[in-house]
Amino acid sequence: MGKQENIRKVVAWCISQGYASSQRELAELLGYKESSFSQILNGHVPLSEKFLNRLNRLDNRINIDWIKTGYGKMIATTGGKHEVVPYEDEEMEYVTENTTGARFYRKGDKLYMTVKHVPYAAFGQFANMADNLEPLNDEWGEETYEVDHVAHGHYLSFEVKGDSMDTGSRQSFEAGDKILVRELSRIHWQSHIRFNDSPFWVVVFGSSVLLKQMIAQDLEKGILTFHSLNPSPEYADFSLCQDEIRCLYYVIKKKPKEVVF
Numbered sequence: 001m002g003k004q005e006n007i008r009k010v011v012a013w014c015i016s017q018g019y020a021s022s023q024r025e026l027a028e029l030l031g032y033k034e035s036s037f038s039q040i041l042n043g044h045v046p047l048s049e050k051f052l053n054r055l056n057r058l059d060n061r062i063n064i065d066w067i068k069t070g071y072g073k074m075i076a077t078t079g080g081k082h083e084v085v086p087y088e089d090e091e092m093e094y095v096t097e098n099t100t101g102a103r104f105y106r107k108g109d110k111l112y113m114t115v116k117h118v119p120y121a122a123f124g125q126f127a128n129m130a131d132n133l134e135p136l137n138d139e140w141g142e143e144t145y146e147v148d149h150v151a152h153g154h155y156l157s158f159e160v161k162g163d164s165m166d167t168g169s170r171q172s173f174e175a176g177d178k179i180l181v182r183e184l185s186r187i188h189w190q191s192h193i194r195f196n197d198s199p200f201w202v203v204v205f206g207s208s209v210l211l212k213q214m215i216a217q218d219l220e221k222g223i224l225t226f227h228s229l230n231p232s233p234e235y236a237d238f239s240l241c242q243d244e245i246r247c248l249y250y251v252i253k254k255k256p257k258e259v260v261f
Contacts, residue, residue, distance in 0.1 A: 002043075003067060006067045007041060010055060010062055013075065014026055014058065019059070023037065024037075030054045033093055046142065052068075061075050061076045062075065062076075092106065093107070095150065102115045103115075111146070112144050112146055112147065114144045115143060115155045116142060117156070118209075142157075143255070147180075147252075157180055157181070158181060158249075159178050160178070162175060163230055164210075164211075164228040164229070165200075165212070166230055172229050173229070173254065174256070179255070180254075181201075181202050182252055193217050195214035198250040199213050199214060200214075200251040201214050201226070201251065202247075203240070204245065204247040204248075213227045221241075223241055225239045226238055
């Protein structure tokens with residue numbers, strides 16, 4: 001029995017207990033629009049801790065571990081109802097999913113994209129995987145970015161590591177920052193790459209996954225040259241033949257790491 005089937009059973013139980021007369025009313029009670037609530041129940045949106053916590057606040061007898069794993073009983077014998085206070089904060093509403101798995105949500109007048117996130121600890125594993133370089137769905141997390149429009153193409157999120165792109169300025173990249181990138185298909189490598197418009201790239205070659213600035217392209221020889229923002233001598237410019245490169249992703253935007261005071 002999967003999480004989605006478990007959560008549907010809990011929803012049916014909540015309605016049977018009189019918390020709401022319908023799924024729509026229960027969605028409103030938990031602070032969700034009916035469409036967003038349905039996406040959660042159907043598995044189109046990941047089951048979040050926030051959603052589970054709201055169920056538990058509704059009635060602390062609801063066994064969250066049972067929802068996640070199926071072990072134990074759905075409803076505990078101790079505990080009971082909490083005072084029902086409708087949530088008023090606005091939830092993200094599911095919009096669509098593109099053909100490569102990026103999901104889009106709307107909250108108010110803002111649009112967000114959720115993509116698979118490659119943590120720095122997984123870089124080597126990512127580079128050594130099969131040619132399609134797809135993430136391991138069960139092991140990787142996700143990251144959400146504010147975007148301007150629903151987009152096609154293959155997007156990923158990477159976590160910055162090291163200090164080769166860190167100059168201490170807001171325009172540089174610090175370890176722990178997260179970046180949204182889009183893959184440039186190999187067919188486009190044979191023409192001029194617009195690296196002046198998109199200067200920063202994640203380049204995958206061998207077992208390496210590096211964030212660098214692209215500074216030159218020799219179309220005749222099929223060579224790309226990359227640069228580190230950090231002026232330290234250990235981060236010298238280097239060039240790669242296109243045949244050595246497995247994937248290229250250009251940086252769309254950066255999400256600075258959270259600073260805890």
